Amino acid sequence: MDILIVMMIGVVIGAKIFPKKFKRQNEIGQMVCTILLIFAMGLMLGNRDDLMSQLSSIGLVSLVLALGGILGSVAIVYLLTEWLMKPKKRRRE
Amino acid sequence: MVLLALSALILGVLWGAFGPDGTPIDLIQIHSDWILYLLMFLVGISVGLHRGIVQRIKEHHVKIFIIPFGVVTGSILGGLLAALLLRIPLNQGIAVASGMGWYSLNGVVLTEMFGATMGSIGFLSNLMREMLSFFCIPIIARRLNYYTCIAPAGATSEDTTLSMIVRYTDEETVVLSVFNGVLCSAIVPVILGLC
Numbered sequence: 001m002d003i004l005i006v007m008m009i010g011v012v013i014g015a016k017i018f019p020k021k022f023k024r025q026n027e028i029g030q031m032v033c034t035i036l037l038i039f040a041m042g043l044m045l046g047n048r049d050d051l052m053s054q055l056s057s058i059g060l061v062s063l064v065l066a067l068g069g070i071l072g073s074v075a076i077v078y079l080l081t082e083w084l085m086k087p088k089k090r091r092r093e
Numbered sequence: 094m095v096l097l098a099l100s101a102l103i104l105g106v107l108w109g110a111f112g113p114d115g116t117p118i119d120l121i122q123i124h125s126d127w128i129l130y131l132l133m134f135l136v137g138i139s140v141g142l143h144r145g146i147v148q149r150i151k152e153h154h155v156k157i158f159i160i161p162f163g164v165v166t167g168s169i170l171g172g173l174l175a176a177l178l179l180r181i182p183l184n185q186g187i188a189v190a191s192g193m194g195w196y197s198l199n200g201v202v203l204t205e206m207f208g209a210t211m212g213s214i215g216f217l218s219n220l221m222r223e224m225l226s227f228f229c230i231p232i233i234a235r236r237l238n239y240y241t242c243i244a245p246a247g248a249t250s251e252d253t254t255l256s257m258i259v260r261y262t263d264e265e266t267v268v269l270s271v272f273n274g275v276l277c278s279a280i281v282p283v284i285l286g287l288c
Contacts (some may be wrong), residue, residue, distance in 0.1 A: 004251075006130050007271065010137015018138050026138050033132035034256035035101045038227070040125040041253065042105015043118070045220075054213055062189075062218035065175045069190035069222055070229070070245040072171025077163035077244035078237050084159055087238035 098227060098257070129252055136259050136267060143264040150268055160243050160269055161276040168193050168247060169284070185211055188288040192219040193247030193277050194226065194254070202285050222247065226254045234261040243270045248277040 018026075045051060081087050108118060121128070140146060150157070168190045176186020185207055192199030196219035204212025226245040233242045239262040246254035251274020258270045 002130075004271065004275065007133045007137040007140075010134040010139075011141040012137075014138035014141020014143075016141075018142060020142060023139075023142060026135050026142075030132060030135045030139070030256070030259055033128050033135065034260065035097060036121055036128050037125060037132065037253065037256060038098050039101040039105040040122045040128070042102045042107075043109040043122045044105075046106040046109020046111075048109075054217060058210065058214050058217060061179055061181070062214050062221055064179055065172060065186060065189045065214065065218040066221035066225060068171035068173075068175030068178075068186070069168040069193065069218075069247070070171070070225060071167075072169070072174070072190070073164045073167030073193075073244040073247060074229075074233065074237070074241055076167035076170070077160055078241040080159050080163045081238060081240040085153070085156055085240060087240045 102224075102227075132256060132259075136255070139259070140264045140268060146264050146268065149265050153269075157269060157272055158276075160240055161273045161280075164193065164244055164247055164273060164277055165191070165280055165284070167244065184288045188285055189215045189218050191281065191284040191288070192222075193281055194219050194222040194249040195247075195278065195281055196220040196223065198281065199285070202282075206285070206288070223249050223253060227257055230254065230257040231261050239263060239266040240269065242266065243273050246270070246274070248274060248281055250274040251278065 112118065169187055172187040172190025173183055175190060176183045179186065185203075188203060188206065189199065189211070192203075192215055196216050199219045200212050200216030203215035222245070226247075226249065229245050230242045233245070242258050242262050243250045243266065246258065249255075250258065250270040255267070255270055255274070259267055262270075
């Protein structure tokens with residue numbers, strides 16, 4: 001929940017006082033944070049000693065269940081949003 | 094960006110496994126919460142800079158519940174089908190898949206409900222969901238639509254995977270993504286309780 005509060009503070013600052021010319025710098029800041037977060041996730045994984053032994057024994061079952069959840073969600077959300085929400089499709093970068 | 098993300102992940106795993114402890118690198122992991130807060134703050138500024146976004150969210154009205162509804166039912170159905178395929182008890186398959194990427198909670202709860210093996214599967218499977226989400230969000234943004242990028246992320250669409258959604262979609266989808274993450278995180282314990 002505190003994450004929402006932090007974001008709302010950002011929204012107010014962006015709408016009221018943040019100079020538009022620093023938009024690009026703001027985006028670069030977001031990218032740096034993202035890369036650092038992914039790196040931190042890797043650190044967390046690498047620190048787990050049992051990761052490799054777990055992967056070999058329960059890896060396949062875990063993967064099938066993960067794919068089940070992802071594919072099920074993607075299929076239903078795609079059908080519902082195309083049907084009810086008129087989504088945009090645009091390539092960025 | 095995907096290459097950069099993948100390199101960061103691999104470097105992180107290697108450093109975590111083989112690097113020495115007690116270097117300043119550890120600070121990144123210890124303070125990752127603050128990095129996330131900073132990211133959310135900067136994302137907030139992006140949303141604030143984008144005039145008319147509040148209007149567009151308001152136009153959706155009750156439709157903002159469409160994405161969380163799809164994520165929850167899709168995860169349950171997907172878990173059910175995967176359980177049939179794997180020949181494991183259906184409620185256990187649903188319990189793992191309805192973690193929707195929230196691996197820490199799912200691992201702990203499933204250990205208590207079904208024992209250590211299911212707990213480990215819950216942890217690993219939801220961790221995999223989060224990882225795979227990172228790399229399928231760019232593809233979904235290109236091939237399907239922006240809203241669907243929220244689907245694989247599930248309950249993590251308000252924090253970890255949000256960074257990819259910020260990068261590959263637009264401000265409106267980011268706001269919907271945060272809303273979806275909050276709602277899904279609230280629903281996960283309820284579904285687990287019913288399994």
